[in-house]
Amino acid sequence: MTRYDHAGDPVVDIRDLHITFATDGEPVHAVDGVSLHVDPGEVLAVVGESGSGKTVTAKSVLGLLPEHALVEGTVVLAGQDVVRLRPAELRRARGRDVAMVFQEPSTALNPVFTVGWQIAEGLRAHGDVSRKEARARAVEILGKVGIPDPETRVDHYPHQFSGGQKQRIVIAMALALDPKVIVADEPTTALDVTVQAEILDLLRAVRDDFGRAIVLITHNMGVVADLADRVAVMYRGKVVEQAPARELFADPQHEYTRALLGAVPRLGAHAAASVPGPSTAAAPGDPVVRARDLEIVYPGRFRQPGFRAVDRVSLEIAPGEVLGLVGESGSGKTTIGRAIAGLTRATGGSLEVLGHEMVGFREKEFRPLRARVGFVFQDPATSFNPLLTVGEAVAEPLLIHGRARDAAAARPRVHELLDAVHLPTSYAERFPHELSGGQRQRASLARALALDPELLIADEPTSALDVSVQARVLEVFSELQERLGFAALFISHDLAVVGLLADRIAVLYRGELVELGTGAQVLEDPQHPYTQRLLASVPVPDPVTQAERREALAALRG
Amino acid sequence: MSTTPEPVLPGAAAHEARWKRLPVVWQLRRSVGLQRGMLVAGLVICAAFVLMAVLAPLLAPYDSNQLSGPDGNFPRQAPPSAQFWWGTTVGGYDVFSRVLWGAQTALLTVVLAVVASIFLGIVLGLVSGYLGGWLDRVLVTVADAIYAFPSLLLAIVVSIIISGGQSSFFGGITAAAISITVVFVPQYFRVVRAETVRLKAEAFVESARVLGASTPRILSRHVLRNATRSLPLIVTLNASEAILTLAGLGFLGFGINPTAAAEWGYDLNRAISDVASGIWWTGVFPGAAIVLLVLGVTLVGESLNDLSDPRLRIRRRLPRRVAPATKGAA
16 A cells, blocks of 8 residues: 655545444444545544534544444545554554544543653554653653643643643643644533633644644534634534635535524624613512622541632522523532522521521421522433433422322423423423433423422533534523523523523632623623633634634733 | 434333333343343243242152151162152152252242342432431441351351241241341442432432422432342342352251251252262252252343443444445555
8 A cells, every 4th residue: 555645645534434333223323424534734623513423433533433333434544544454553553643632631641640651651652762762752742732840740640730731731642653633522622711722722733833634523613713724514424514614604505504603602692682781671679599708618528628619709699680600610600509509508608598598507497498499400411310201300399399299280280381491292201311402401491490480590501412402492591581580590601601691690710709790791891800811712603703812812811 | 522322212212111121121132142142041040940949849749858658768868760760868858859849948038038138228228328427337337347257157147046946947948038138238238329329419319309309209219219220130149149158058057957948058968978978869969959040040140230231232243234435545
């Protein structure tokens, strides 16, 4: 076989790829006739929703598919067909020709070895490199990916690095052997938005300074707009559209691409759409939630001081008002939501929910009030008992609070609720696993609203969903909120989503409330430097605007 | 992103008949190849022993403690013959009848022991795992302490305490069953507790808490049924251990009195001296019965274990759907 050595030839050339998985039921055709190519030094983004086959396609480049997958077609990598390589040849190609950056940096690194050892491992596997040389190379590469003080840090263990630094190390491992192409599988999905911006800068440097090609797998159109040169849109195992990034965003051809782009929530969309002050929607009356200098401390172990998750937060939610709570992971936003629902104990200050003091509350006294508080959980896959039908699950609150004697008596109300969230009433007989993620989340909303609560807490209700599904769930949410007029605490890390729904937005940073104001105020004229940085870090799904925003962010970081 | 495609086939699983979703049936229908062979072999062996136990009154030519027939006392250590198919023991019992009746004793004890330990283990595990606190700490410590003892020694002590020398048919079986129970409760306790601790943090249990459900309701409706999934596995694996423990008790003389019921372990003990004098039939048949029953139950248990884990389950090979495409790319 001849090798591709001339510039201009693609580094990866996938032709008519079919991948089929054996399952207990019918075989699943995950990839159905995909043809793609990646040129040297370009970033090809493969986008699509979960189950579209994008990850499987990318993994086939490394020959990383499980045994029960049947791969047909050709995947030419540096002149060799990966599909037909023997395991030993495949091992030589991995690392040298192609490397991978994984989604979750905390699990991609082995916790019991130093990061230097892990980088050196790849070097030593592919050549006769002495320990000293490997270490020197590891230090060099760590410096290049922006780890400060690489000479000392090379001997540190993964847990001593932050999430963003860990992802830098994973990228360093991928770069160590100078591969021709790097496959990055959702490299920023597990990271906070400000860290994501930094990692995207690093990946851009990988392309521009190191001259590597990157296959970027993502579902985030903003990330695509920020980094990609060319985009392939996958839908149900097929590539439906391939175009240079600017063209694709400016003039999407395929219907699915248009729908996908249309479903992405844009920053400030709500503020522009409904100027007639949504804060007036809040009815007068006592606030349903009133927090004053709220503190929540998780007890520490072995006489160490506890972890202060929430630090002197004061906020109020008026009846009928939607308060958006925004922050990065570890900012304490979920903790506040759980404390309001009585799932986590508030330890200091004061937190009144429907007039009941939650600091030092007793479960028995609070239980009757629980009927007036609804909760929607983040992950629709785990928030339903897998052994109960959807109808039984939605009927649970009615049975618990004595509004219905048994499941049969609750049925009319259950059907009414499913109808309200736009689910067919026949779904009451189905089990949760037979519903898609978005349908399950809507059923979860139906369950939370079963008792007509005055307050609904939604903890990242759409972060586990695909964009097009997310749009539908948000639509149902705001429709019901307008109709039923419940107050809501909407917790999210996604500023655009919160901007769509919330009357007021509260921004949390490391347990402290740094900014609180109406949606328009916070999104258009942020006062606190952290809010400014957070807003500037959000990539928007438009390559031209995103390039400008990137420069603005760089200026902000100074 | 998920690497393996989710086999979401709306309505496929739930609308299967209920019996098809029962533990063993479910796995049997999904098995192929060697795993299916193992499971079927195990099931056949177990079924044969259950039949033996149920039909013992019809099949066995003599009672388990019968020493004489219409034509006088049975001969001692008689070789297999037309009258005594598998010969007679040193005490003059018919080996064939003793082996058949022994199946009844063994299965009854195992069922009693497993049922008792499941109930105790589940209740303690649920309460301990869900409530936590000092109760949990005490129960876990006790379970660990029981673990630390050699199980046979513990069973001997318990059987002495319980039966105190008297050993009627049911008294003996209950004593043996309870002593096995004591040994196995910690295993069920451990499994159910671990599952409960995991489920306690699941969103659907928290959602029940947010709705204001009472603790008994959460435990019975949301935790219990989800916590017991792995039990069929442990039941089968433990059942084979229970058979061995019972046989061990009998062999050491702490089991059931030979006049009360037939017991393979006791018969093996009595056959020790026969081995040197070339009398093979008194030892081989009860011994083979123990080995076969344990083998059958273990085969079922092990293959259930493999089949329940999607990563270990063998699947049918896929047919190639297109002819190998363009050869060699360059």
